Amino acid sequence: MKFTLKVWRQAGPADKGHFETYDAENVSDEMSFLEVLDVVNEDLIRDGKEPIQFDHDCREGICGSCGLMINGQAHGPQRGTATCQLHMRKFQDGETIVVEPWRAAAFPVVRDLVVNRSAFDRIVEAGGYISVNTGSAVEANMLPVPKAVSDAAMDAAACIGCGACVAACPNGAAQLFTAAKIQHLNLLPQGQAERWSRTENMVETMEEYFGSCTMHRECEAACPKVISIDFISYMNRDYVKAKTVNRNLTGQGLSQ
């Protein structure tokens, strides 16, 4: 197979950036999309041109490092698939493919296709955990967790933090990422003690960095782990409730 790649090149955050066109020849349909970029990069280095910088690591769809807008779609055309797991058999021979970095105000471009997603870490720092110091845990089976609850928590916890949800969203919102972490923890009995403070703090930190959700559902369609936007609804419910509960917990509420 052969392809024409139009790839976004940007020397640094301050650079304006532009598209460059490259030919990718002798591509096998067994190759992954990132392997095509590897081959293009080897060609560029041979020609004395700087290779395309892109984030990647595990190449098995779990570390969340990679993420490209491929023909305008976050992670490309295959549902439930991260860029590294996308294989060339999903494309038409001879196709022109446009490759861009994540486009979102909260994810500034670092170089070429590399973006800064540290805003996600800030959201987790705001409460995406259960506060339990090492050593203070009780015997694990003391606390039965209904299978359905555990499964639902796992559905949410499957998020790999790649940022496709934000990149796909017309508002650049991070509701799916945030809701997935909040609901993973809020669903579990272990997560109840901090449920309301967690929800309020994480949602409000999210809003410092990201746009607002208007339920386009693009996030769910782009998510490589197909995380349901139901979790956003649960998060919104918990957020509304948190506003009253948190006041009550601190003794400032109207109803005791």
Added chain:
Amino acid sequence: MTPVTLDSHIPDGPIAEKWESHRFNMRLVNPANKRRFEVIVVGTGLAGASAAATMAELGYRVKVFTFHDSPRRAHSIAAQGGINAAKNYQNDGDSHFRLFYDTVKGGDFRSREANVYRLAQVSVDIIDQCVAQGVPFAREYGGMLENRSFGGVQVSRTFYARGQTGQQLLLGAYQALMRQVSLGNVELHPRTEMLDLVTVDGRATGVVVRDLITGEITSHSGHAVVLATGGYGNVYYLSTNAKKSNATAAWRAHKKGALFANACYTQIHPTCIPASDEFQSKLTLMSESLRNDGRIWVPKDPEDTRPADQIPEDDRDYYLERQYPSFGNLVPRDVASRAAKRQVDTGRGVGPKKNGVYLDFAEAIARLGHDVIEERYGNLFEMYERITGEDPYRMPMRIYPATHYTMGGLWVDYNLMSNVPGLFVLGEANFSDHGANRLGASALMQGLADGYFILPYTIGDYLAGLLGQPAVPTSHEAFVEAQRGVEDQVRQFLSIGGNRSPDDFHRELGKIVWDKIGMERDRAGLEQALRDIPALKQEFYRDLRVLGTGDTVNDSLEKAARVADFFELAELMARDALHREESCGGHFRVEHQYEDGEAKRDDENFSYVGAWEWTGPDTPQVLHKEELEFEHVHLATRSYR
């Protein structure tokens, strides 16, 4: 350099009481004094993140470095199958002693008894801690934790979260770490790579790092340095490791005096997707847990070209079940890998390149139903289909062994401290617990044991001795010199101006290592490797091409430094493999096997840890031996028949 002494510091007393009494005997640092100590942690996988979080909870000031953009991306995240713990929830006869015994036996009697026993003891605490953090382990309908079994054992002690156990455990540790970041107890440096260890008067006092965005090279000092930087499987180029996993931090520590032990013990995982073309950038593992329900076979006739589902039972050879009736498809990884290699080598391989064997779920699907199999392995089946374009619910998977884990690593004592005082090494980066072969679901256990429950105690004993001493300032000559060395190396890579990319060299190196120091080794091949590797290394320093500059994101520059270290490490692997005239676990010397092809150990002459001391770039490392003593496990030929 101070002369090397190898003292494992194993506490006295009965094996079951060693850790307990050691914890009592170690010195403590009182809470007010803990904040006077600064500890550097490099790496944020299971071991690094759990250690950093726990030390910060205790009150130490912690600085954390990772080359990833977020700590959550460390390669522990890719572990699929599960984590072992001797909870005996299944009432099937598990115990501390059985987990200990299985691990020592699985490691082919080349690990330290006291370390492994402690690992088995703390395994149960790990599960408690992780559940409390909200790790969504698989549950029974009654709400209790579920277990499955793994290779090399006959009990069900593996806890799991679908096929994403590593991810969920790492997120637990990452979240605990981020909580400490938000509390101001941890200073986090993402996209920052350690490029040298700094020692003053023989003690580890800090690190030199490079900011991967700006290229800035800086020094950081601490009272102790903790390396949790993973294994060196990528020396093979093609492996199941993440692309950026590398040995650089550990290797630079080795060059600063830390001994590197058992470099030849590498693990080839039996169930990976076979390579499909020459552009392949990495190999993908299919969890060993699949061997619980999948049956491995090849056609009896090498010429058989029928699709798998049209080959009748009588024409199939379920060779593991035939050769190892008591463990069947659940033999340990090294045994399963070599058995697959033999099938492919004798022409019975399957698939377009005849480079795999079948892993068949037809019987399990008929017995348990499609839904149960989907529940257990759904995400693995999807991953397989995405990569190969084949549906494993209808067609058997094709699998073949690939490099997966390295048991060797920096030498550490019972306290996880290397021979360099103040340098602690955790997780896959150390050599300690798995002997010559690691059992499935034990890497996660070891990483978290080291980080949550062992280092936080043992580091206190070291730091207590430094009370009142400030950390060595980064203006010290040792820091200045180390930093200059790193800057020089960056300049060197950028200025060679040759023709070949770092990846090009890495691929060629990987092929040598796979062919000569892979699943089977022999004297002639190893000697050849010891000629080929230095020759290629010379070529590397003559013909390397790294474009661009050092003051921005430059992937080639990062790779160049890692490949440079892989050359030296590969040489050590060959030297270690050559000197170890026996077969054990992942180290299989063709000259040392029984008539049936099983590994032939030599306990009389090789029952020791081979720890190598760096003596300079132009002289081979010097071997130091730590004799292994077995008081509780009877040394026997491993049999899984």
